[in-house]
Amino acid sequence: MATIGVSPDINEFRVIHPLDDVAEQKCSAEGLGKIQMTRAVRGSLGVLRAYLILMTLMLGYHVLDLSGLLHKAR
Amino acid sequence: MRVMEQEDAVTTATAGVVVRSAWQRRILTFLMVFGPGLIVMEADNDAGAVSTYMQAGGQYGLHLLWLLVVLLPICYFIQEMVARLGIATGKGHAAMIYERFGKWWGRFSLLDLLVVNFLTLVTEFAAISLALSALGVSPYISVPVSAVGLTLMVVTGSYLRWERIVIALCLMDLTWFVLASMVHPHWATVAHNSIVPTMPAGGITSSLVFLVIAIVGTTIAPWQLFFQQSCVAEKRLRFADLKWARLDTLIGATFTVCVAGAVMLVGNYGFEHKVVFQDPAQLALALGPIAGSFVRNGVLLLMVNAAVLGTTAISLASAWAYGEVRGWEHSLHKKLWEAPGFYATYVACVGAAAAIVLIPHVPLQLVIISVQVFAGLILPSAIIFLQLLLNDRELLGDRWVNRRWNNYINWTIIVVLFALSLLLAAQVILPNLFQ
Numbered sequence: 001m002a003t004i005g006v007s008p009d010i011n012e013f014r015v016i017h018p019l020d021d022v023a024e025q026k027c028s029a030e031g032l033g034k035i036q037m038t039r040a041v042r043g044s045l046g047v048l049r050a051y052l053i054l055m056t057l058m059l060g061y062h063v064l065d066l067s068g069l070l071h072k073a074r
Numbered sequence: 075m076r077v078m079e080q081e082d083a084v085t086t087a088t089a090g091v092v093v094r095s096a097w098q099r100r101i102l103t104f105l106m107v108f109g110p111g112l113i114v115m116e117a118d119n120d121a122g123a124v125s126t127y128m129q130a131g132g133q134y135g136l137h138l139l140w141l142l143v144v145l146l147p148i149c150y151f152i153q154e155m156v157a158r159l160g161i162a163t164g165k166g167h168a169a170m171i172y173e174r175f176g177k178w179w180g181r182f183s184l185l186d187l188l189v190v191n192f193l194t195l196v197t198e199f200a201a202i203s204l205a206l207s208a209l210g211v212s213p214y215i216s217v218p219v220s221a222v223g224l225t226l227m228v229v230t231g232s233y234l235r236w237e238r239i240v241i242a243l244c245l246m247d248l249t250w251f252v253l254a255s256m257v258h259p260h261w262a263t264v265a266h267n268s269i270v271p272t273m274p275a276g277g278i279t280s281s282l283v284f285l286v287i288a289i290v291g292t293t294i295a296p297w298q299l300f301f302q303q304s305c306v307a308e309k310r311l312r313f314a315d316l317k318w319a320r321l322d323t324l325i326g327a328t329f330t331v332c333v334a335g336a337v338m339l340v341g342n343y344g345f346e347h348k349v350v351f352q353d354p355a356q357l358a359l360a361l362g363p364i365a366g367s368f369v370r371n372g373v374l375l376l377m378v379n380a381a382v383l384g385t386t387a388i389s390l391a392s393a394w395a396y397g398e399v400r401g402w403e404h405s406l407h408k409k410l411w412e413a414p415g416f417y418a419t420y421v422a423c424v425g426a427a428a429a430i431v432l433i434p435h436v437p438l439q440l441v442i443i444s445v446q447v448f449a450g451l452i453l454p455s456a457i458i459f460l461q462l463l464l465n466d467r468e469l470l471g472d473r474w475v476n477r478r479w480n481n482y483i484n485w486t487i488i489v490v491l492f493a494l495s496l497l498l499a500a501q502v503i504l505p506n507l508f509q
Contacts, residue, residue: 013094013098017090019407029163029174052182
């Protein structure tokens with residue numbers, strides 16, 4: 001464990017702040033490309049995408065309506 | 075699982091603090107890790123949340139206290155995943171979505187986040203303006219001064235300095251407990267209603283459903299996912315810190331829910347005295363003659379504190395996310411000139427939101443509605459990506475992925491949140507749907 005070292009005196013512990021500690025190797029997506037998904041997950045994300053686009057358009061219309069801009073245009 | 079090296083960390087043989095016992099070591103390590111969990115949770119008790127909890131107490135007394143208790147584990151489970159992902163990858167949430175789900179989802183998540191965050195910031199400054207106006211300070215002074223103060227907090231070039239200031243602001247919310255005890259609630263009823271759901275007089279109405287959804291929506295917000303992961307990466311938490319990050323998150327969730335309960339108790343005082351109010355500032359002014367000036371001024375100042383906490387966390391969530399995706403330097407460790415894009419994003423968010431509030435006759439109601447619906451839109455999708463990332467063995471390996479029981483709990487939470495977000499969106503866009 002990089003965070004806490006035991007000094008030569010066995011009864012002493014050195015506690016190091018994360019910002020001062022040695023570099024740690026992290027999980028990286030470099031070179032992995034996109035996440036691997038089953039067909040079901042991919043399909044569900046497609047449905048989610050359609051839902052989000054639809055809701056965003058509905059919200060846009062609702063906001064324009066509430067702000068009175070649509071009435072002015074008519 | 076592939077690995078990479080984190081940059082910049084420097085250790086010398088003399089770094090750190092020497093302690094003489096194992097329990098001192100544990101406490102000190104926890105204190106060093108402590109911060110992101112408390113901040114993300116308490117900053118979520120922002121002006122909008124205070125308003126919602128107070129409204130819940132004001133309209134339904136103590137009947138909705140149980141909901142906060144239910145939300146505690148939900149908050150914890152979601153944010154624990156965020157902390158775990160942040161520690162495992164050392165990267166923010168926006169960057170991970172971009173890298174693993176491609177540009178479309180990356181851009182959509184980022185755009186949605188930036189829009190909903192910005193609209194939320196407008197409501198935070200509106201709350202600052204409202205609360206300080208009630209204390210006799212002109213909005214043309216309070217809003218710009220707050221914006222400048224919020225900017226100065228982050229441009230010091232030190233994450234730790236920012237973190238300490240924000241933790242101090244979080245702890246100021248302890249005052250809510252003082253206020254709650256000053257309004258003398260019936261503690262036996264408080265304890266009972268915290269555990270046993272009870273039906274308010276009038277039964278299930280559209281307004282009750284809306285308030286329940288609003289409480290859930292305000293307690294679990296999309297920006298929290300992005301904020302905590304970036305914050306954990308910014309603090310460079312190590313693998314061994316995970317248990318302390320979990321404890322930090324649990325303490326944050328518990329503290330936040332307790333503060334939310336205290337706010338509801340203050341609102342309940344208005345309910346008991348039949349005070350009609352639209353926002354916490356109105357309630358505070360009405361409570362002044364009944365409960366005293368300490369309660370009145372306390373509520374107003376804590377409303378400002380909530381808005382300040384929310385603003386700094388939400389603006390940082392936006393700046394971190396945007397910086398990650400653009401590949402800019404995006405760290406509070408950097409000086410202003412070393413990360414100009416990151417700081418410019420933060421200042422632009424704060425400055426523009428403050429400026430909008432000062433424009434006369436701004437349709438704030440429209441902003442509030444848009445915040446609710448946008449948050450409802452982004453939350454389920456953001457959590458779904460979180461869940462998929464936490465099952466990404468190729469990226470995380472066996473050590474960091476969700477266990478089976480994690481997945482059962484999280485998918486249940488996602489289904490409930492998705493249903494609630496659909497209800498909220500439908501109810502806001504079509505107000506007469508359930509009448």
